[in-house]
Amino acid sequence: MIIEGVTLTAKTLSKEKIIIAASDLLAQDQTVTATKLGKILQTRPQAIYNYFSDINAIKIAVAIKFFQNLAIRLEADLREESGLAAIRIFANTVVHYSLDNRQLWKLTMTLDLKNGDQALIISLDQLSDILWKILSSLIASEFERLGVSRLIRDLIIGEITQSNNGYLDNKKMSQHDSFDLAMKIVLSHLDEQNN
Template identity: 25%
Template sequence: MDDMTRTKLSADTILDHAAALITAGEPLTFSTLARALGSRSQALYNYYPNQAALTDALCARNLHWLVPRLQKALFGLSGRAALTQLALTCRTSGLAHFRLTQFTLAHVHQDNAPATAGAMTDLRTLINQLIQSTPADAATQIVGERMLRNLIVGEIFNVGTGWFDDPAMSAEESFRQMVDQCLAPLFPEQ
């Protein structure tokens, strides 16, 4: 490896190119990544010891990218409005980066993924804080949180793959209605 290649590579550059490969529908391997970087695959081992470490870093970065966007979108909101905005922001972000979101969701629970686990904790903490501020009892909160997460992930997958293409109602409008129905038990007096 020459010095010029060594100075061009960085962990962020590698992750940028990895994300670009996934977005383009290309397989993410050290070989394809090295070709995209104009390098050799051996050079990547200086930054990531194996494919699992690379995947962990990329998934963690994707999740860490989402949390501040959610915080910004939720600023000044509380209760039902905050949970609705959280769902809409996750949907919009997930669909805008569908293949990367799909990749992250597929790898988020892999063993030996400490960076991803930390990023998931940050996301779960944000969601839990919003759910726990609802007037519903603890069991209803648990079910509501699970329904909301399932709804968001299902929406991203189904819209991203074209399953929710119906001229009778837009996918976004049906999602808003489903979120409203999902949140109703968490806010019984509204």
């Protein structure tokens, strides 16, 4: 199974094991069903519903785990960083982590946050809070900080989505170089505003 540091055993079923199995199916670009999960977990498909109300609840749990793991990675990567360097590290970490987990990223983009699960919203807010904290040291105005955080988020989501869809396959400029250029433009503007 693919979730970091967890080995799946079939002896006892748990939410965590179901999340791992569902993540594995998604990583293999397969549809998550109770039948497939039951087969992987060596249990009856109906047993899955003792832990989750439906397949969508499993997908939400997978997305929450994805966001939690990304937040852990960000905290580690940003441990000694601040300012403009931290913004660059934040953006690159999110892009690379998401591209390394393409199918899980795609899942997160299909979930409805407006009517979404509260735990999902909290896990996503954790990522926003990390960026907000970095930007707070650079931008005094809350209004401008919100605008810049949205711009950075849009660049990140655009980069991941376009890369996943093959729009950045170009011999003249690599996907990484185009993202670096976009981030340099944003960061140089922020640097000018602070000086």
